Amino acid sequence: MxxxxxxxxxxxxxxxxxxxxxxxxxxxxxxxxxxxxxxxxxxxxxxxxxxxxxxxxxxxxxLGHAHPEVIKAVSESIKKGLSFGTPTKGEVDLAKILVSRIPSIDKIRLVNSGTEATMTAIRLARGYTKKNKIVKFEGCYHGHSDSLLVKAGSGLLTLGNPSSSGVPESFVNDTITLQYNNSSIVEEAFYKYGTDIACIIVEPIAGNMNMIKPKKEFLESLRFITTKYHSLLIFDEVMTGFRVGPQGAQGIFNISPDITTLAKVIGGGMPIGAIGGKKEIMKHLSPEGTVYQAGTLSGNPVAVAAGIKTLELIDExxxxxxxxxxxxxxxxxxxxxxxxxxxxxxxxxxxxxxxxxxxxxxxxxxxxxxxxxxxxxxxxxxxxxxxxxxxxxxxxxxxxxxxxxxxxxxxxxxxxxxxxxxxxx
Missing domain, CATH: 3.90.1150.10 (Aspartate Aminotransferase, domain 1)
Structure with missing residues (x-):
């Protein structure tokens, strides 16, 4: 065939x-x-x-496809079972590696995909700040959850329009989509909506409008304005995490976000995602806090085994x-x-x-x-x-x-x- x-x-x-x-x-x-x-x-x-x-x-x-050492780690894990629905030591080991390598992360929650990680990050930011609106940038892709499938409106400061059927207007009304690498328009948006903006979510190096690097002052301005307005800065490093450097894009640009989302490399080819940040923010996740998140296959032992071995090898x-x-x-x-x-x-x-x-x-x-x-x-x-x-x-x-x-x-x-x-x- x-x-x-x-x-x-x-x-x-x-x-x-x-x-x-x-x-x-x-x-x-x-x-x-x-x-x-x-x-x-x-x-x-x-x-x-x-x-x-x-x-x-x-x-x-x-590491390339089917790296022998990653395949061996996965094979050894599979022999013990595919999924348990219980905590495993491997989850803790992977979490420790991620926390030790990314300074902005004190605690981390493993999930099943990048989309799930960014969706949870938005919910956590809203729960932590008690605010509703979010800022994203045209051309940055953060998965297919409703709040993030919004394209720019007809004016620079208009609220966006759905980029997918099935996204309710109520979600669109709380998502502000702006031009990437434009610091001044971000300032205008916060001047207009700042008291109700929970977070900015951004790919620190964009990878879904081709690869687009940020201007140096752009990421710095995002860190400054979110701090000023008591909003959170989310770096979506699903693509860039451990792909562009040992601490992701945030290590390259020396900017510390409040929340980081990860996936891809940390699973070595197996389905996985993660959301991490400072203790005072992460403690708001259930069961410790009131922001609910759960996943039957979260921290899957096979994915964790592949991720640990991959992270060990790229640390050479x-x-x-x-x-x-x-x-x-x-x-x-x-x-x-x-x-x-x-x-x-x-x-x-x-x-x-x-x-x-x-x-x-x-x-x-x-x-x-x-x-x-x-x-x-x-x-x-x-x-x-x-x-x-x-x-x-x-x-x-x-x-x-x-x-x-x-x-x-x-x-x-x-x-x-x-x-x-x-x-x-």
Whole structure:
């Protein structure tokens, strides 16, 4: 059975044929590839075609796929049982590692996904501050809970509009969506609504409008204004946590949020999420406090085992230096090739996260990212895919490099990219 045949069968029983929308390839055309196995920097689809992978399960595969030591840890855990619905020592061990590595976190609660973590963070912020409104930024994705599926309104300070059917107006009315990297508009929003703003939630490095770095003063202004108005600052580090550096983005920019959400890398490829913060805030979570949160599979022992082993391995000396050098080699190489052909292509990176933009300047907001040449990206994506390189199937998604991507693999990628650029030049 080939990819087209199985996709047609999937369409009969799964909405859109996929279990997460970006997998449907709607932004790039064609049919999705159904992956059968993966190892290191490679994936193989059901037709046996091999790909160099720069999606990495959307971030968790920082060590590459199926790392032997992670597989061993998972195998040993599975032998003891898949799930207990009780506390386990592994949960405590993972929590201790996370608390020890991220200075802004005193206590942490394990959940099942990034969406669950951000949803809980919003509820906790509201419960702690006794305020209702939240501030988010256009282009930042924080999962699919109702309060966070809101796009910007027609004016800079208007309340937003639902970006999904099924989101009630009552949720929209309490969500203010602003432009990323725009400090002055944040100040205006707090001047207008500040007494009822519970929190700001932000990706400190955005990864869902392609990779967009914050201006230095932007994150600093968020920390200042939330403190001034007795609101909370939430860093959504689901994507950036342990992906861009040993303390996430907050370690790079030296800013301490009140609440941090994590997922992806901390589970080593297994489903997991986490919410952490200062003791005085975290004590408001049930059963200690009145902000309710629960999960049957929270702290799943198999996911915890994979996470602990992954975090142990990425703690090795020079891990992030080596990872950053690999990503730099890839992004600078892509930009150099494109420039030699007079193509309007730029790139940027941080740690093992990178962005490739089909425009003259690196974007700083969703509005700028939207003006890139998405048709050219589509052509480049499909050419690379056909030649055996799997990139994120959307111009609004970041890319990921793992420690398994050797110099040889990156050089092979650049050689393929040169051919693909020629096809669209």
């Amino acid at each position: 080939n990819n087209t045949e199985i996709f047609n069968k999937a369409l009969e029983v799964i909405p859109g044929g996929v279990n997460s929308p970006v997998r449907a390839f709607l932004s790039v055309g064609g049919n999705p590839r159904f992956i059968e196995k993966a190892s290191g920097a490679y994936m193989w689809d059901i037709e046996g075609k091999k790909y160099i992978d720069y999606v990495g399960s959307w971030g968790p595969a920082i 000396k020079d891990f992030y230096i080596n990872l950053s050098n690999k990503t730099k080699k890839l992004t600078e190489g892509l930009q150099k090739i494109a420039k030699s052909m007079n193509l309007k292509v730029t790139s940027d990176y941080q740690g093992g996260l990178f962005g490739l933009y089909f425009c003259e300047k690196i974007p700083t907001s969703f509005e700028e990212a939207s003006k890139c040449n998405h048709e050219m990206f589509k052509q480049f994506f499909n050419s690379m895919l056909n030649k055996g390189v799997y990139l994120s199937p959307s111009p609004f998604e970041a890319g990921f490099v793992s420690s398994a991507h050797t110099d040889e693999i990156i050089e092979q990628t650049l050689s393929i990219a040169e051919d693909s650029f020629k096809e669209i030049n």
